[in-house]
Amino acid sequence: MINILILATGGTIVCSDHGQGLRPHYTVEDLLKRMQPDLLERNVVGKSVMNIDSSNMTPDAWLTIARQIVEASEDYDGFVITHGTDTMAYSSAALTYLLQGVDKPVVLTGAQYSMADSKTDALQNLHDALLLAGENISGVFIVFDGKVINGTRAIKTKTRSYDAFESVNYPLVAWIKHNRIKYTESVRRVFAKNQLSEEKRSNLKNLVSGLEENILVLKLFPGLHPKIFDFIRDNYKGVIIESYGTGGISTEILDLAGRVDKLVEDGIIVAITTQCLKEGVDLQVYEVGRKLPLEKIIYARDMNTDALVPKLMWAMGKTEVFAEIKNLVETPVRDDLIIAGNNHD
Template structure:
């Protein structure tokens, strides 16, 4: 049966044209589709322009616009394709995984490293692959890029120019797209066929702090509780916190006492944190710290905003953050 798909365009490199000040998103979705080889037996495709921005300008409020557009058109279409800039695509794919849960249809994000109107370009293949995967009987949010299908909460941009810009971090690739063929390296995920749940309440008062040798603890004396409800600390290795010299523990305790959710993650892309491994981690385990296991920072940011949009109660925030959603973290 022919699938009915909706393309939602948001701008990005894929839609950019050369201007006096450099590349800027300018192409309409119908222009993008004019470059793509159609597969008439498989699908019928409609399109809608939501915004035409560089993804550097993508904001949480933009995530809500995208999510509500999918919600509003969910009954009319079998799948959705979102064209998006690459720089913040991983944040958006993670955010949509929380804003739009359950459901019975694929929501597929893609973009390109080179504009559609350039030659050569990766844009044609990526858009064709995304459209093809949106025809699959599968539910969830995915990134399709360079022939690879990545779970929405596991995509990370690791290269600035190369076509294979995205990798699936700490999670297997969902599948691969080659022309009209989709293959799954493991068993194809089961489509739960549940009603879509759209919850777009967000609290954007979240701060990410990257620790480095010489990081001064007094930075955390800034009255964060007046401006932020959650702080994500990207620490070293398995998640250890400096406890000698520039000791961060007292400052973290003050944040917790002020009711701020404190999340510990690692700067390492692969394998995740394990605060129980070293003394510098165990000293913080005793606190009401939120553990991230092997989540990536993009997913942590989006999930914390989503959780804080529902509650500021520390115990509840911790419970929700540490509960896996959309395969965003290992249970153990």
């Protein structure tokens, strides 16, 4: 029998409306009563870690979830985390970086409609998540509407529909239908299990280090005044700039590129990504991109912002040395970014 631990964190999947709008109400025990995990040959144990709307998710909560998994890593074959959809992609990415030494599947799922709703997708999503959690794979995944998505590549693109999540700039890891999992063979090796050495096993608890929360995401728009960079310099340790297109930042009347240069001189960590959902940033294409101090900033390539935020927090939590932070963020983890020549299409 395969042993699975469900860690419940709240979200729509356990919501109820008592007149003030939907809020988390039901327990993990209520959820399990509606399931039949024994039909999947799974011995399932449920544990409530928190019961929150995922809009209230925090980096400290990521650490709490990660520590729960590390502490139970020897006792279970896989883990399922029930989670609200709104910040699920951030959490799945964060757990990917925090749990790199956990050689088991960690699966996040949730629902667009509460388990008590007649049109709920909760039971099917949880069923599929439990199925994947018993597989002989390793990594963090989102399972939703029959899709298995790399935990660092998921983005919520719809607010109400069942197919709320997409895998952006990366193939689906697998599809689940009628209790069967069909893997995408070109990426399956990325999630193969690697036998951990005794040294790595003994150091698992050290994997979950602190996260640097003092960062900002800045989305550029026409007319953004350069004085925002003074505010960033005085209040934050790092900033992720969502540029235009392949990496465009204004250089003329509102010289934001020049202010980025000044920002890095003042010791602020700067990462550049794009507002576009697909195909990533390439700062070498246009003159406005080449004017950035490329050796002094972090280059996100085709990472999405939902992954870049926790990865920068994780890297800055490990070291204050810019070169080390840059190396940590720009080095692929579970294919969260693709370097030229490593394409799975």
